[in-house]
Structure formats: C-alpha cells, structure tokens
Amino acid sequence: MPVNVVMPQMGESIAEGTIVKWFKNEGEPVKKDEPLLEISTDKVDAEVPAPASGVLAKIHYGPGATVPVETVIAEIAAEGEAVAATPQPAAAPEATPAAVPKAQAEAPAPAPPAEEPFARELTPAPAAPEGEVFPAAAPVPAEPEASEAALLRRRSSPLVRRIAAEHGIDLAQVPGTGLHGRVTKEDILSYIEKQKAKPAAPPAPPAAAPTPAPAPAAPRPAPTVPAAPTFAGEEYREPMSIMRQRIAEHMVASRRTSAHVQTVFEVDVSHIVRLREKYKDEWERQYGVKLTYTPFFLEAAIDALKAFPVLNASIDGNDIVYHRHINLGVAVALPHGLIVPVIKHAEELSLLGLQRALTDLATRARNKQLKPEEVQGSTFSVTNPGPYGNLFGLPIINQPNVAILSIGNIQRRPVVIRDAMGREGIGISDVVYLALSFDHRLIDGAVADQFMAHIKAFIQEGRFSLA
Template sequence: MADILTPALGESVAEATIAKWTKKVGDPVKRDELLVELETDKVSLEVVSPADGTLGEIAFAEGDTVTPGAVLGKVTEGAAAPAGETAPKADEAKVAAAPKGDGDASVPVQVPTMGESVAEGSVGTWQKKSGDRVAKDELLVEIETDKVAVEISAPADGVLTISAEAGSTVTPGQVIGHIAASGEAAAAAPKAEAAPAKAASGSDDPHLSPAVQRVVAENNLDPKSIQATGPKGNITKADALKAAAQPQAPAAAAPAKAAPAAPPRADQPREERVKMTRLRQTIARRLKESQNTAAQLTTFNEVDMSAIMALRNRYKDAFEKHHGIKLGFMSFFVKATIAALKELPAVNAEIDGTDIIYKNHYDIGVAVGTEKGLVVPVLRDADVLSLAGIEKGIGDLGRAARDGDLTLDQLQGGTFTITNGGVYGSLMSTPILNMPQAGILGMHNIVQRPVAIDGKVEIRPMMYLALSYDHRIVDGKEAVTFLVRIKEHLEDPQRFLLDL
C-alpha cells in the first residue's frame, strides 16, 4: 500500500486542516489524481494520489488538524490501474474525432505556472464552448489565483473540448481541455481567422477577457481606443483601468456605441450573488482570526506635518534627480516608526504560546490596496535603509502587488505594519492587527486645522495617528509613549536623521 502524506506546508506553517476528500474508501484512483484538499492560514494545498489503485483507508476526517508528514490515508496499489488507464485513451479518441479526419491529433490546454508560491487557481468564464472552433493564440479562459489572473490562449487551431468547467480548482500543469487539430482544421483556420471573429461579435472590437469586459462596461469605454500591453496584443485589466482614469473624450465621439454599455437600473437585478475571490476569503479569515486572538486596543495622537512638508518641498526635486525616485511621506514614517520600535521593543514583538519573542530586526509591512483587496508586502531590514532605499523598496513592492507578482516570502515575516488610509481620504480609523504582530500604525488624511501654537491660533497641516496594539504584551503606557515618539520625530525630523 502507498501512504498519502501531508506535504511540507511552508515556512512557519505548522499545521493544516482537512478541507475536503474528493474520494471515498473503496473508490478507484489514478496516480496524481486529486484526493484531498488542505487549508492553512496562508494557502490551500492539494494532495494527489501517490499511485494507481483503490483508496483503501482514510486516517483523518474533514475538519481534522494534521501536521507535515502525517499519513492521511493509504492507496491499495494496482487494483484500479487498468480501468484508470483506459479512460484517458477513450477521451482522447473522442476529442480527436471532433474534427473530420482519422489522423487528427489532440493538443492539451494546460494551466501554466502561475508564479512562485501559487499552488492553485480557479477557472474563470470560458470564452468558447465545447465543440467551438478556435484559432491559435485566441483567448480561451482566465485562471484566477489569490494574486493575479492568468490568461490561457489556444495552443493550436482546431475544435475545443472543455474538461474543467468554470469555478473548478486547478493546479499548474493540469489539463483543462483539448483542441482536436486536423488537416482540414489547420487549412481552414487561416482563411477563417479574421472573418469569424467579426461574424461572432458583429464588430472589429478586440477580444476582451471577462475582467476587462467589466471595466469597459462600467466606465463606458471604447475598446478600440485602449492601448494594449498584454501578451499577443491583448488588452489587460490594467490597460482598461488606466484608460478609465483618463478623460473620456473618445466616448463622446462614438455616442451610438457607448450608449448601450450602461443598462437602465430598472433592468438590473435587485441582488447579485458573487463568489468571493481567494484573496478576499484569505483576508476575511485572517482579520477575524486576529480579532478572536489578540486583546486589541487602539490609542490615538495627532502630528503637525509642517516640518516634514517643508523639508519635502525643499528637497523633493533634488532628491528625485539624485536618486531617481520621488520623495514621499512614507519613508519618514518608516524611519520614525523604527526609532520608536527600538525604544519600545514590546511593540516589535510577538507571542508564541507562553513565550514572548522580541525581534532585533525591523521588517516593516506596508499595506497596499489592489484591485482584488488589501495585501501587506514586507520591506526587509528597513532599519539599514536610507530614505531613498525605503522609497524604492516600497515602490517596488507596490508595483509587484498591483501586478500580482508578489511571492509568498514577500508577504510573511513582518514585525510591524503601517497602513495609510489617508490616501483614500480617511480622517481616523482603528486598524486591525496583522497577526502575529503586536502593533499596526494607521496614517490618515492631512487636514488644515486651527491649532494653538505658543498661545496663538494657527492653521497647520495635521494628521491623526492611530496605533492598534496587542494589550497582552504591550501596556497602555508603552503604546502611548510609542505614538508620542513618532509624533516627536515627525515634528522634528532632524532627530532621527541625526539618530537622536
């Protein structure tokens, strides 16, 4: 018998939960066929059959907790192998027979590698149906992961057969369909390549993925006016969003085309049920776990941004010319935060059981809002970086987050988090801890307000600061002192520039 083992779960992940068995004891299984799904606090994992045979034993039920290396069950080898081997051949014969011709070949449509640390994705809406003829490089479907949407195009001309329906969970390398290509199909494809596309759509619009279609419809865009930067000349969602942010003069030039894009409200359903994305599910689960675990409390202060703004305005042009990057506010906040963390190490610590782990390194998580949700990439060893190094590092992480190119390593291991709701206009908030961290700093909108300065009322650019902290290891005195230190450093930036 072959053991079904729990795989390695990743750095700092000690256990997983059995989410679902796809087979019952006694069911025939094939080698590499999905048997069980595991869930951790960071990612979902799939465990496949180690051999052909019959599922002989299930050692853990759904909902049980397992650790790496645990035997989940056993496969009795050999019993079901012959039957399992004949089915694919029959399917391939059926697929190959779709176009005319006895010598047709079937080309698999496979899920590509979706990036480091991305183990699975969900099949989006197919642009074609089984039996439809497709042209090579024509967009077929999008695979949605918790970081990015991956487009899959046809690998050949021919007739499509779909084997993984919309909503299915798939892994890199998995075959989700076949294209039966014949001599007739190959010969007909070049002639039909331009005309069928127009016939199907009634126009010469570029082909759009579902995500792009939504942006185009919601913003009343003309697809032909959008500059495409995607592979094979496809319009990406980022292209559509960029076009939506620009003045919409083209829409006025084509009123007849733009008018039907937004249906009347009366024609829209009163409610619409949409499945949460993988990223949104992870965000929801982790935020609730944070509330249920930590004794969270928030303390507030305000900072006069006059000194930082004056310093930035004075040197921003020279800074950008010398370092090749704009000088923002975030680098000052990171520097001030690290200075406060060094003075109050409990805010940079975490709880592990009955132990407190004090961190002597400063890996700062910076919350980034993306189209799919909030992610917190980590700026490593921020204490040894200059202001320019911090700005470049945050800029690189922000671009990777928006492009869906972040790795799992870039999303874990932070010691403290900074989130800036001010970019969206937030005046005040109570941020939720990014567990297992003990503190998170909330920045907010800069507002001109009257304040008392040396007995006189003056208008100053003021920002509210919020520190949410884990009261299990951080006392109120430490939390208040932490915010006061940040306030002092920002109102007198020479302090941390001179390491005072």
C-alpha cells in the same frame, strides 16, 4: 507531445487555487510566458504565464473551479497535434470542468484601475499639494484592428499602459525590445526621456485672455465600492469573491485572537510637508520616483520599532517571538478588496529605498503581479485611511503581528505655538492623527504610548535621513 498547464504552487501553505478567468480560448495560439489565465488563492491573485508556445488545445477547468495545486488544468499542443483525454484526479474539490465563454476569452486585459489611496503607496492625500492620493490614470483607449505584427508590438503590461496613458503616449510609436516587439517598462521610460530631450517648439505669441478663475480644490479620491446592483425584487445577492471571503475570515480570526486596544496621538508634520516640497521635483527628475508622504512615516516607525522591539514581535503559544528584521506590511486598496504586501528588511532601506519599494509593491499589487512570498512574513503593519478625509482609523491587527499603525488625513489646523522665550501664541501647522492598534496580551498601554511618543518626536524633530 502536449505540455500540461498545472495549477501552480503559489506558496508552501497554499493547497489549492481558484480559476478567475482564461485569457485564451480553446484552439487559440499562445506564446510561452504570455499571461494565460488568472487565479486566486487565499494569499494573492496572480496571472499564470503559458509554460510553452503552441495552441491551447484543451481547457479542463473553467472560471470558478477550485482545484488542488499541481492539478492539470489545461494542455498546450503543437499545431495539428492531437490531445488525448486526461483523467481527472478523484480528489479535486469543487473542480467542475466548464467551457470558457468566447466573449470572456476575447476580452482585453482590463486597464489598471484608478489608483486608490494605498494602491498609490499609502499617500495621505488631500491636505498636500498635488494631492498625494495618486489621481486615477487616464484609461488607455481601445486600439483599432491592425495587423498581427502591430498587435504583437503593442502588447504590453498594465504598468507600461498606465505609464503611456499618464504621459499621453501612443504605444504604437514606442519601439519594443521585448518578445515579438513587446514594449517593456525600460522601452517606455527610455522613450519618455528622449521626448523630454527634444527641443520645445517656440511658444505662440501671448493673446489677451480673461482673468482665470481660481483653481478648484483637488477632488477627493472616489471610494472603492462595488457598483450599485440592479434589483429585480426586494433584494439582490451575489457570492463573495475569493479575496473577500479570505478578508472576512482573517478579520474575524484577528478579533478572536488578539486583545485589541487603541491609542491616538496628534503629530505636527510640518517638517514632512516642507521636506517633501523641497525634494519632490529633484527626486522625480533624478530618481524617476514621486516622493510621497508615506516613507517619512515608515522611517519614523522603523526607528521606533528598533527602540521598542516588542512591537516587532509575535506570539506563539506562551512564547514571545522577537524578529531580527523589520518586515513592514503596507495595506493596498484594490477595487475588489485589500491586500498587504510586505517590504522585507525595511530597516536596511533609506528613505529613497522605502519609496521605491512602496511604488513597486503598489503597482504590482494593482496589476496582480505579486508573488505569494511578497504578502507573507510581515512583522508590523501600516494602513492609511487618511486620503478619504477622516481624522483617524482604528484598524484590526494583521495577524500574526501584535500592532498596526494607522495614518490619518493631514490637515492644516490652528495650534498653540511656544517660542524660544516660552511665550505662547496661535499658529497654523500641518497636523495628522496617528493611531496604533495593539495586542494587550503582549503590549501594555504604557509601552504602546512610549512607542507612539517616539514616532511623534522623530517626526517633529525632523530626524529624516534626507534632512
């Protein structure tokens, strides 16, 4: 009996989804749990796995169709099994059956996009060594035609392909333990560790070389902008994506809802820079994660939110709703928009835990693997325009939060320094501007400035958990 593929319920408040593309064409074999199609909702973009193995016998709705949840959108049948016509529900808004173009169905899953600033864990880059903006991973080269067994073994997630590309590894050489030889994250990481453990080849005798030229400065991250349109006349039009429509709606609604006010503080982050330099290699070696600047700012914000819980609240009519837990929304820039995944119960996490959560959420946001509940329930948000080189940003509040913190670009600047004897002089320090947008309906300017002063003192006194 054919198995129905239905539009999934991606969250309690989500009533419909839009089909972005199908990864299979009608008549092609599918395996249970492999990605079958991509959908977009007003909360998150996600890949939908096949509910069963068999043949994709019938696609009822093609790309661009918006259908209610629980609607049958396709059927998977056993080899040679006939599929009866399935009546469509009368109330299926915008759900127009459409054929899936062969070219789209056969197109390979896209390689992960260049890791944009917040897509790489909100790292405030240029000013720091190694450029904390996560340089773009090299694309995985297209694989030549091979046997079905080899292709199955090479199948892997975008995360695994990115790790392989970063380390220059051919996935065909990695033993896979997943379904049908699928290379899992654990497989690739284990393979990398084994490669590191192999003795290095003896170095070649040194040869005379010209004096090297000074290393060029690390390039700034390329902005996430759409490709230039090809004009056939005086103007070019294209419809907004579902995500862009939702972003527009949410931003306008936030401006209409909250009384936006901003305050900006200059903060000396020399402690953060020194601590990161001291621990980054150890963390990568011991924990397998890159230590970025972002968790330091998050830890400072968490401490301030504990001291000023009104900034971790929300407004419901005439009630102030205080939240027991601190759920940090972290903005992630994607090539096609912006998403804000949430670190739940952030007050319970160490600096290492915050870094791991950032890395995980940013990676899965890029790979469209976030669940709806992972982009809901934030109580305070953080965004980071700093990697593009600006001084600071004045962001729009992420509803229903009452405040959002913006991290600017870390820069080395001349500053006035006072020694223990009270004498003043000019020195060089690592400095950043932190900006807070807050809802004046609930938060007074004095409270907002006290909150920011708390963050500044926490950072400049180096109260971090690993110090």
